[in-house]
Amino acid sequence: MLMIKNYVYYISFFFLFFMSLFNFLMFIFFINNNLVFFYEWELITLNSVNLVFSILFDWVSLLFLSFVFLISSVVIYYSKGYMSSELNINRFVFLVLLFVLSMMFLIISPNIISILLGWDGLGLISYCLVIYYHNEKSYNAGMLTALSNRIGDVCIMMVIAWMLNYGSWNYIYYLQFMNNDISMSYIMGLIILAAMTKSAQIPFSAWLPAAMAAPTPVSSLVHSSTLVTAGVYLMIRFNLLLLNSFFFKILLIFSSLTMFMAGIAANYEFDLKKIIALSTLSQLGLMMSILSMGFYDLALFHLLTHAMFKALLFMSAGAIIHILSSNQDIRYMGGMSTFVPMISMNFLISNMSLCGIPFLSGFYSKDLILEVVSMSNLNVMIFFLYYLSTGLTMYYTIRLIFYLMINDFNLMSVYNFFEDYIMLKGMFVLLTMALISGSMLNWLMFLNPYYIYLSLNLKLMVFYVSFMGMMMGYLVSNMNIYSLNKFIFTYKLSNFFFFMWYMPNLSVYGLNYYFLNFSYNLLKMIDCGWSEFYSSYSFSMVLKNYSKFYFFFHINNFKIYLFSFFIMMIIFMFMFILNLN
Known part of the structure; x- marks a missing residue:
């Protein structure tokens, strides 16, 4: 088992490190020759809208990829010492690798669909990493992180819906000549809102300090080059539209x-x-x-x-x-x-x-x-x-x-x-x-x-x-x-x-405390109060009283029978005397 753990560490470290060197050399080649490579695979054509998988390689994406791979490789190597006492270490390494893969999708995508794939992957895996230590504080921090990032995910989905007007989701085609279009102004606002949630700008700042519940190697990766920088990188890609x-x-x-x-x-x-x-x-x-x-x-x-x-x-x-x-x-x-x-x-x-x-x-x-x-x-x-x-x-x-x-x-x-x-x-x-x-x-x-x-x-x-x-x-x-x-x-x-x-209070108590408190009062006063009293509680009390009476009759059955016989005899005697007279 120890050998398997070491193999996972070393293979991940060397692969990411050499990918970092390769991307850096490609960055130097691309920026010197002013190259941009654009690859596109068409997956589905639906109603004149093409669903394609696109990859964009230019000096920006290659340089950022090089830095992400370098930091990820060092973090995995560092985790070998920091997480040495961890039992489920393979799960941790695979989560980090999935995190890097999601960031890679985000970096090389000129298509808003594949950007959503990386964007949502970052949010999901960050939740898994924040709750890595199973305790109440980690769960609360993970939920705050996930729900704050979901706002940005919804904004990206709305951008996908608005870009149906253009016939393609490759946003790089429309950045320069669609500046004054009304649909593009909506897309612009949604992109800025999505970037603000992922990069924790006011009023979405509360989740970033809360995400410190994750292990420290994850924090060094998340808060340097991956999750929180995703919003900044998206804005860099959309900068021509937003000027x-x-x-x-x-x-x-x-x-x-x-x-x-x-x-x-x-x-x-x-x-x-x-x-x-x-x-x-x-x-x-x-x-x-x-x-x-x-x-x-x-x-x-x-x-x-x-x-x-x-x-x-x-x-x-x-x-x-x-x-x-x-x-x-x-x-x-x-x-x-x-x-x-x-x-x-x-x-x-x-x-x-x-x-x-x-x-x-x-x-x-x-x-x-x-x-x-x-x-x-x-x-x-x-x-x-x-x-x-x-x-x-x-x-x-x-x-x-x-x-x-x-x-x-x-x-x-x-x-x-x-x-x-x-x-x-x-x-x-x-x-x-x-x-x-x-x-x-x-x-x-x-x-x-x-x-x-x-x-x-x-x-x-x-x-x-x-x-x-x-x-x-x-x-x-x-x-x-x-x-x-x-x-x-x-x-x-x-x-x-x-x-x-007071932003953590606004993000947590401001969004759920008053609604949950109102629901509690509703439960106490209606479901467990008047409704209970006039329906199930009253019905049960009536049945209970009848049951008591029948039970009393049951345990005193012989005495009641003799008493009733005595009463009946008295009545018959009384009626007999009346008839004689």
């Missing part, structure tokens, strides 16, 4: 607010995996907002660099959780840099890349996005939301580093600290990519570089807000967070930020 539309202005507001909200909520959170999940949510808001301005290449650039350092960050956090016996509360951690230096190095480098420290991969994409935003013709609110969110990223990162690495060791009992070399080997692959992927993609993707001209203060604005965020993170980590909250905010306002603007 200069009213829906993009709405998306810009919602995605900017998502970025700001997640940055604030991460500073109030103490669960290590939820902090990183909220960081992912903030970066997704950054990608969607820059995409809504029309810069789809910058969104793709940040999507790919973010995938590398975020997968590494999740793996490092998972290794720390693993050695602390599944403890995720950062208040019980500390001094990790002394006990596990290699894991701490990976954690620090991925965090610094997230913050945009110069010459790490996150710097090339985040700095370019912020400078393009500074050059754009935007209002003050969007401008401030961008830079405040950048400062908040530095804020919660420094807070996290202090709690985990610099502050004293806070656990009450002694744990066996160790570094699993299988997990470290997987992390070192992503560490290399977190260091070089930003500069590498900068040279490969932007054949014509952006020319950015800014004043000195605007150029240094990123430095200003990062320094302020660093100081706030230092102050919070060295003070009592509750006293600081009471000093800056009121208690209610702190709860408002901590609970993500």
